[in-house]
Amino acid sequence: MASIGIVGAGTAGLHLGLKLLAQGIPVTLYSEQEPDAVRTGRLLNTVTHHAPTRAREREVWVDFWGVPELAMKRLSIHVHAPQPFSVQGRLSDPSLCVDYRVYQPRLAEAFVERGGRLEILPVDAVMLEKLASRHTLMVVATGRNGLTGLFPRIPELSPHTKPPRVLFAALLEGLRMPQPTSMHTNLIPGQGEVFESQIITRHGRVPSTLIEAIPGTELAALISRKRDDDPAALDASLLEVMRRFAPATYERIDPTEFGVRGPLDFLQGGFTPAVRRAWAPLGEGRFVMAVGDTHVTNDPVAGQGANGASASAFALAHAITDALLAERPFDEAFCRDTDARMWAAVAPTTHWSNALLEPPPAHLIDLLVTASRDTFVADAFVSDMMIPERILPICASPEATAAYISEARTPRADLLAASGALGWDTGTRIRPLAG
Amino acid sequence: MASIGIVGAGTAGLHLGLKLLAQGIPVTLYSEQEPDAVRTGRLLNTVTHHAPTRAREREVWVDFWGVPELAMKRLSIHVHAPQPFSVQGRLSDPSLCVDYRVYQPRLAEAFVERGGRLEILPVDAVMLEKLASRHTLMVVATGRNGLTGLFPRIPELSPHTKPPRVLFAALLEGLRMPQPTSMHTNLIPGQGEVFESQIITRHGRVPSTLIEAIPGTELAALISRKRDDDPAALDASLLEVMRRFAPATYERIDPTEFGVRGPLDFLQGGFTPAVRRAWAPLGEGRFVMAVGDTHVTNDPVAGQGANGASASAFALAHAITDALLAERPFDEAFCRDTDARMWAAVAPTTHWSNALLEPPPAHLIDLLVTASRDTFVADAFVSDMMIPERILPICASPEATAAYISEARTPRADLLAASGALGWDTGTRIRPLAG
Numbered sequence: 129m130a131s132i133g134i135v136g137a138g139t140a141g142l143h144l145g146l147k148l149l150a151q152g153i154p155v156t157l158y159s160e161q162e163p164d165a166v167r168t169g170r171l172l173n174t175v176t177h178h179a180p181t182r183a184r185e186r187e188v189w190v191d192f193w194g195v196p197e198l199a200m201k202r203l204s205i206h207v208h209a210p211q212p213f214s215v216q217g218r219l220s221d222p223s224l225c226v227d228y229r230v231y232q233p234r235l236a237e238a239f240v241e242r243g244g245r246l247e248i249l250p251v252d253a254v255m256l257e258k259l260a261s262r263h264t265l266m267v268v269a270t271g272r273n274g275l276t277g278l279f280p281r282i283p284e285l286s287p288h289t290k291p292p293r294v295l296f297a298a299l300l301e302g303l304r305m306p307q308p309t310s311m312h313t314n315l316i317p318g319q320g321e322v323f324e325s326q327i328i329t330r331h332g333r334v335p336s337t338l339i340e341a342i343p344g345t346e347l348a349a350l351i352s353r354k355r356d357d358d359p360a361a362l363d364a365s366l367l368e369v370m371r372r373f374a375p376a377t378y379e380r381i382d383p384t385e386f387g388v389r390g391p392l393d394f395l396q397g398g399f400t401p402a403v404r405r406a407w408a409p410l411g412e413g414r415f416v417m418a419v420g421d422t423h424v425t426n427d428p429v430a431g432q433g434a435n436g437a438s439a440s441a442f443a444l445a446h447a448i449t450d451a452l453l454a455e456r457p458f459d460e461a462f463c464r465d466t467d468a469r470m471w472a473a474v475a476p477t478t479h480w481s482n483a484l485l486e487p488p489p490a491h492l493i494d495l496l497v498t499a500s501r502d503t504f505v506a507d508a509f510v511s512d513m514m515i516p517e518r519i520l521p522i523c524a525s526p527e528a529t530a531a532y533i534s535e536a537r538t539p540r541a542d543l544l545a546a547s548g549a550l551g552w553d554t555g556t557r558i559r560p561l562a563g
Numbered sequence: 564m565a566s567i568g569i570v571g572a573g574t575a576g577l578h579l580g581l582k583l584l585a586q587g588i589p590v591t592l593y594s595e596q597e598p599d600a601v602r603t604g605r606l607l608n609t610v611t612h613h614a615p616t617r618a619r620e621r622e623v624w625v626d627f628w629g630v631p632e633l634a635m636k637r638l639s640i641h642v643h644a645p646q647p648f649s650v651q652g653r654l655s656d657p658s659l660c661v662d663y664r665v666y667q668p669r670l671a672e673a674f675v676e677r678g679g680r681l682e683i684l685p686v687d688a689v690m691l692e693k694l695a696s697r698h699t700l701m702v703v704a705t706g707r708n709g710l711t712g713l714f715p716r717i718p719e720l721s722p723h724t725k726p727p728r729v730l731f732a733a734l735l736e737g738l739r740m741p742q743p744t745s746m747h748t749n750l751i752p753g754q755g756e757v758f759e760s761q762i763i764t765r766h767g768r769v770p771s772t773l774i775e776a777i778p779g780t781e782l783a784a785l786i787s788r789k790r791d792d793d794p795a796a797l798d799a800s801l802l803e804v805m806r807r808f809a810p811a812t813y814e815r816i817d818p819t820e821f822g823v824r825g826p827l828d829f830l831q832g833g834f835t836p837a838v839r840r841a842w843a844p845l846g847e848g849r850f851v852m853a854v855g856d857t858h859v860t861n862d863p864v865a866g867q868g869a870n871g872a873s874a875s876a877f878a879l880a881h882a883i884t885d886a887l888l889a890e891r892p893f894d895e896a897f898c899r900d901t902d903a904r905m906w907a908a909v910a911p912t913t914h915w916s917n918a919l920l921e922p923p924p925a926h927l928i929d930l931l932v933t934a935s936r937d938t939f940v941a942d943a944f945v946s947d948m949m950i951p952e953r954i955l956p957i958c959a960s961p962e963a964t965a966a967y968i969s970e971a972r973t974p975r976a977d978l979l980a981a982s983g984a985l986g987w988d989t990g991t992r993i994r995p996l997a998g
Contacts, residue, residue: 150630188630195585195624195677230676241665242630243767332678 129154130452133263135251136270137163139175139228140420140437142235144267146188147445149244153452156245158259160272163233163246167330170392172228174297174327174336175434176200176311178514179221184438190235193226193328200225200325202310203510206376207496209317214376215499217510223311225336227299227329253278257411265448265458266416269441279404279418285478291398292427292485293320293340296351298366298394299327302385303335303377314374317487319347321429322369324377334389337377339369340429343398347373355394363387401425403478406440406470407463415463419444424474426481432516436477443473476516483523491526498533508536564589565887568698570686571705572598574610574663575855575872577670579702581623582880584679588887591680593694595707598668598681602765605827607663609732609762609771610869611635611746613949614656619873625670628661628763635660635760637745638945641811642931644752649811650934652945658746660771662734662764688713692846700883700893701851704876714839714853720913726833727862727920728755728775731786733801733829734762737820738770738812749809752922754782756864757804759812769824772812774804775864778833782808790829798822836860838913841875841905842898850898854879859909861916867951871912878908911951918958926961933968943971 132148134141137159145155161169177185185191199222205215240246251259252273260266268275305326306312314322320341327336341348350369355362367386370378388394406423410416420437447466456462488496499506512518522532567583569576572594580590596604612620620626634657640650675681686694687708695701703710740761741747749757755776762771776783785804790797802821805813823829841858845851855872882901891897923931934941947953957967 150632192627192673193676195673197585197677230672234672237665237669237765238627238630240765240767241628241763242632328676330672330675332675 130264131156131262132448133158133259133266135256135259135266135268135275136272136420136422137161137236137246138232138269138420138437139235139434140422140441141267141269142232142239143184143188143438144269144419144441144445145239145244146190146235146242147184147442148448149239149242150188151445151449153449154243154245155239156247156263157236157239158247158249158251159236160248160250160270162248163236167229167233169229171297171299171395172232173395173428173433174225174299174325174338175228175428176223176225176325176431177438178223178431178435180515181435181438182221182224184442190238192234192238193224193231196222198224198309198328198333200309200311202308203313203514204310204376205313205315205496205499205510206374207315207500208319208373213497213500215496215506215509217499217503217506217508219514220507220511223514225325225327227327230328230330251275256416260410260414260416261412264452266410266414267444268416268418268422269420271421276404276418276422278408278416279406279422280408281402281404285403286401287482288401288427291343291400293429294343294348294352294398295428296337296339296341296394296396297428298337299329299389300335300337300366300387301389302382302387304380304382305333305335306380309333312374312376314376316347316373318342319345319373322347322374322377323431324374337366337374338428340427351396355388355396359388359391399425401427401478401481403471406444406467407460409460413459415458415460417444417463417466419470423470424478426478427485428481429484430477430481430516431514432477432481436474439473439477440470443469476520480516480520483520489523489526491529492523494526495523495529495533498537502537504538505533505536508532565699566591566697567883568593568694568701570691570694570701570703570710571707571855571857572596572671572681573667573704573855573872574670574869575857575876576702576704577667577674578619578623578873579704579854579876579880580674580679581625581670581677582619582877583883584674584677585623586880586884588884589678589680590674591682591698592671592674593682593684593686594671595683595685595705597683598671602664602668604664606732606734606830607667608830608863608868609660609734609760609773610663610863611658611660611760611866612873613658613866613870615950616870616873617656617659619877625673627669627673628659628666631657633659633744633763633768635744635746637741637743638748638949639745639811640748640750640931640934640945641809642750642935643754643808648932648935650931650941650944652934652938652941652943654949655942655946658949660760660762662762665763665765686710691851695845695849695851696847699887701845701849702879703851703853703857704855706856711839711853711857713843713851714841714857715843716837716839720838721836722917723836723862726778726835728864729778729783729787729833730863731772731774731776731829731831732863733772734764734824735770735772735801735822736824737817737822739815739817740768740770741815744768747809747811749811751782751808753777754780754808757782757809757812758866759809772801772809773863775862786831790823790831794823794826834860836862836913836916838906841879841902842895844895848894850893850895852879852898852901854905858905859913861913862920863916864919865912865916865951866949867912867916871909874908874912875905878904911955915951915955918955924958924961926964927958929961930958930964930968933972937972939973940968940971943967 131154135158312324323338350365353362499509566589570593583590747759758773785800934944
């Protein structure tokens with residue numbers, strides 16, 4: 129019987145494995161670490177899962193944190209322009225932010241409970257060849273052990289040649305969380321972006337931050353101190369970041385308590401986003417596919433990395449299932465076709481992430497300003513900006529943006545009907561307002 | 564602010580805690596063991612969660628194993644009468660069987676992720692008094708450390724004075740699992756009952772058994788050997804049990820591989836079911852409530868223990884919420900009213916469990932025989948027997964059973980409509996059958 133081998137038990141590998149399993153296909157996941165080692169290890173990131181990813185999670189029945197109290201329902205965008213302004217919107221379909229040290233081990237457990245095989249085994253290029261003889265198809269879903277190097281970078285799709293941002297992500301203490309769960313985004317022209325969010329950890333919901341600094345800026349200097357050298361100095365720098373660049377967050381800080389939660393609860397660094405070919409030849413006429421970070425990395429500015437990885441993992445799962453049903457071989461033609469399907473799934477996240485790294489065009493600023501004054505536009509915009517395939521066409525031209533604003537401004541028919549039901553017309557005014 | 568303290572992180576304590584948390588009430592769970600100790604410990608039982616419990620799990624968003632492949636969709640009942648017969652039915656709303664070493668730690672993690680407090684602390688009667696001063700109300704949901712003794716047994720509701728069955732439960736190996744997931748029940752007059760099921764463990768789905776032997780019988784002798792003395796001898800006895808008393812299971816056994824899976828994967832023993840008062844006085848005018856096994860224990864013959872515990876935990880959660888909203892004190896009147904609500908929730912499980920320990924009345928045998936010949940009746944019966952409040956009135960009298968059979972035999976209107984849509988009438992027969 130056909131079986132699929134997946135190297136890497138991150139989000140892409142897990143979503144692929146769970147989807148294949150749900151389609152009745154035997155899967156072995158090769159992971160370098162026991163789930164328990166992930167659980168007690170260093171923060172992996174502070175990624176948010178948006179509506180399309182959450183729909184896929186429901187599809188494979190891993191929406192384990194869907195309880196309404198935990199969902200992220202609001203997004204505020206603070207633009208630190210000479211005339212500062214803020215957009216505050218409600219998400220039509222809430223997002224969810226779970227610590228990957230909770231998320232990935234939990235999904236790995238579900239994978240095993242459902243009959244998937246999990247083998248703890250570091251896989252390098254030599255081992256990959258060996259495993260290829262055990263399985264119908266191998267998929268690489270980890271950047272470890274040099275496997276990413278098998279898949280050539282595609283320069284036309286990879287505009288970055290160095291890290292576009294200096295990054296800092298952490299779980300925080302000494303910061304009172306807003307109610308309900310909501311994200312604060314600060315856009316600071318010429319410096320970068322500061323995000324505040326809340327994340328579900330194994331100790332409950334805690335505040336978190338992601339800071340994206342343009343290299344060479346003051347903001348970059350503030351987040352580049354090595355925490356391990358002097359934790360208190362880094363905490364002081366973070367406080368300064370919040371005071372200057374995230375005032376809506378700073379208001380809720382207790383300076384005497386504020387800082388990174390624990391010694392493993394932060395990440396510092398940077399990377400160069402890249403798009404790679406999703407396949408590579410192995411020996412004996414076999415091929416291997418890449419998915420997730422092995423295939424595409426995006427700067428986290430749009431919060432889309434995991435969402436793109438999940439989308440392309442599902443595209444790959446569908447391609448594998450189609451090929452097995454059609455008894456089509458996993459040859460180079462399969463690889464090329466599947467690469468195209470996967471790129472179609474992930475490309476919007478790459479385009480939107482790259483767009484957000486550049487200064488916004490005038491019509492996008494118009495949209496933000498309008499949204500700051502009109503809650504209809506704000507709710508529509510914050511909901512749509514979580515979904516790259518929706519927001520990209522909206523921002524594609526001044527005309528498209530103008531049409532979007534015009535449509536979003538028109539109160540929806542169901543709301544109008546509700547106001548009718550309340551008697552809001554001149555004929556039936558409630559008495560104190562009549563006349 | 565009000566807060567509730569719960570001693571015991573078993574299913575009753577967890578369902579109560581999660582339900583209170585969902586209603587915005589702060590909860591602390593006191594557990595003797597870390598979730599990880601439960602995960603790697605001895606088998607706790609092989610309980611099945613039926614439709615009403617699964618609905619409560621969805622209500623507090625802990626339906627973590629709801630993926631359709633894992634659900635128990637069929638039930639076979641083999642009656643070992645002089646003229647043996649079998650009932651094979653499909654469950655209208657599938658049941659689910661999860662190893663509590665997976666289930667309880669997972670729910671404890673969800674409880675903490677959602678802001679519940681979990682303290683690892685053994686609680687005896689002295690500590691209970693101390694904790695009572697910290698919380699608005701204490702609830703005992705564990706039989707450990709002598710706390711059950713606080714709640715007097717109610718003789719009128721507790722017909723048993725000694726264990727009605729010798730019990731043996733285990734995870735098995737060397738037994739091919741049926742597809743789809745299904746339960747086999749063997750009713751052996753004069754000996755007891757042998758159940759085969761499949762259970763979701765942290766190693767995937769595995770076969771399991773529960774054997775209920777009437778004391779003093781051959782079956783009791785076969786399952787009373789101490790496994791620790793001679794594992795191979797016990798495995799041989801189990802094989803003999805399956806050969807003689809569970810032939811539909813025995814067919815799928817490989818005798819060379821058959822036996823208990825691991826040294827912690829079984830339970831042997833017995834207990835005397837009891838109903839206790841759900842409350843007790845503490846010092847300083849305070850009271851403590853009991854829930855789950857502390858309140859009511861049922862023989863596992865009906866597979867209803869956890870289902871009753873969950874139902875009464877939700878009844879208690881509603882009573883606590885009502886009292887807090889009404890600013891009513893947690894006094895003796897509250898205890899008496901709440902005891903009545905909880906008993907109403909759990910009583911059907913006790914009555915049905917006790918009924919199944921007795922030889923069935925003639926009209927129930929009629930129902931079984933009819934179900935063995937009529938799939939409409941079989942599907943209705945196996946679905947309804949999972950839900951005590953449904954099956955009890957059906958079995959309450961020969962007239963009620965006869966009415967039920969008559970109604971179940973009538974094909975449902977929607978099926979008739981479907982057959983109409985297919986053209987199954989004399990006027991429009993498909994050609995090869997016309998005439």
